[in-house]
Amino acid sequence: MLESIFLFLIVAAGTGGELCVSHTMKTLGEVHDFRPSALLQFVWRAARVGWMWIGIGFMTLAFFSLLAMLSMENVSFVVPITALSYAAGAIGATLFLREKISRQRWLGVLVVCIGVTLVWLSRH
Amino acid sequence: MKDSPGLHLKTYIFLLFIVLFAPLGNVLLGKGMKTIGSARDWEPQELFNILLRILTSGYIWLGIACLLAFFVAYMLVLTWADYSYVQPASAFSYLVVAVLGLWLLGEKVNLLRWTGIAVICLGVFIVGHTHPRTTEKT
Numbered sequence: 622m623l624e625s626i627f628l629f630l631i632v633a634a635g636t637g638g639e640l641c642v643s644h645t646m647k648t649l650g651e652v653h654d655f656r657p658s659a660l661l662q663f664v665w666r667a668a669r670v671g672w673m674w675i676g677i678g679f680m681t682l683a684f685f686s687l688l689a690m691l692s693m694e695n696v697s698f699v700v701p702i703t704a705l706s707y708a709a710g711a712i713g714a715t716l717f718l719r720e721k722i723s724r725q726r727w728l729g730v731l732v733v734c735i736g737v738t739l740v741w742l743s744r745h
Numbered sequence: 746m747k748d749s750p751g752l753h754l755k756t757y758i759f760l761l762f763i764v765l766f767a768p769l770g771n772v773l774l775g776k777g778m779k780t781i782g783s784a785r786d787w788e789p790q791e792l793f794n795i796l797l798r799i800l801t802s803g804y805i806w807l808g809i810a811c812l813l814a815f816f817v818a819y820m821l822v823l824t825w826a827d828y829s830y831v832q833p834a835s836a837f838s839y840l841v842v843a844v845l846g847l848w849l850l851g852e853k854v855n856l857l858r859w860t861g862i863a864v865i866c867l868g869v870f871i872v873g874h875t876h877p878r879t880t881e882k883t
Binding site for chain 2: 639643647649650652660687688689692695696698699700707714718720726730732734736737738739741743
């Protein structure tokens with residue numbers, strides 16, 4: 622039961638956090654200058670966007686849930702099953718980021734989810 | 746955006762960083778948490794003690810450092826590629842995490858789990874043959 626709750630938190634909070642961060646990155650635009658000073662400036666600009674901090678909050682919650690899961694199960698089990706976030710991510714990207722996901726990409730996400738199911742079944 | 750070879754090369758280089766740093770970070774976190782142990786009663790005092798041990802664990806901080814490196818690479822790649830492309834494409838990290846779990850932590854990975862991970866990688870292969878960006882450049 623506890624593991625299911627932590628898995629939900631990892632998937633839901635992790636995906637929510639990544640969507641917020643992705644939204645922030647899209648707002649800031651593409652990075653062309655990879656010098657350290659330019660990257661620091663970029664991080665500073667990102668830190669001034671509210672969505673970035675909401676995303677970090679969600680990702681922190683997901684991180685501590687991951688730690689709790691890792692204290693109970695093997696890393697080769699925990700990390701693959703968190704790929705459930707792929708389905709949540711694809712749906713979230715369509716709804717919130719207005720990304721157009723092709724049939725081929727949906728098929729890929731579906732296959733990934735089948736793989737996750739097999740990993741889950743490998744536990745017993 | 747133009748479908749240039751440079752865009753794909755840049756994307757693949759950053760995906761490589763993502764695929765290496767994320768699994769290594771997770772394996773180090775797993776090692777740290779196995780050493781620390783899980784909560785039994787979930788009482789505040791016990792949780793506080795676990796938090797204290799987490800914050801003073803070298804494995805945890807090394808894992809966090811790797812995950813930070815992953816996060817920076819992830820943030821940068823998201824400035825030009827779709828989230829729905831980057832997230833599935835980074836799934837190769839699941840194969841790497843299983844290999845590292847087997848080699849470094851001595852975890853038992855059975856055939857069904859390897860099959861599941863292989864299927865995940867097949868999904869990655871399918872996703873990898875779609876264009877990195879489907880939205881207009883801002």
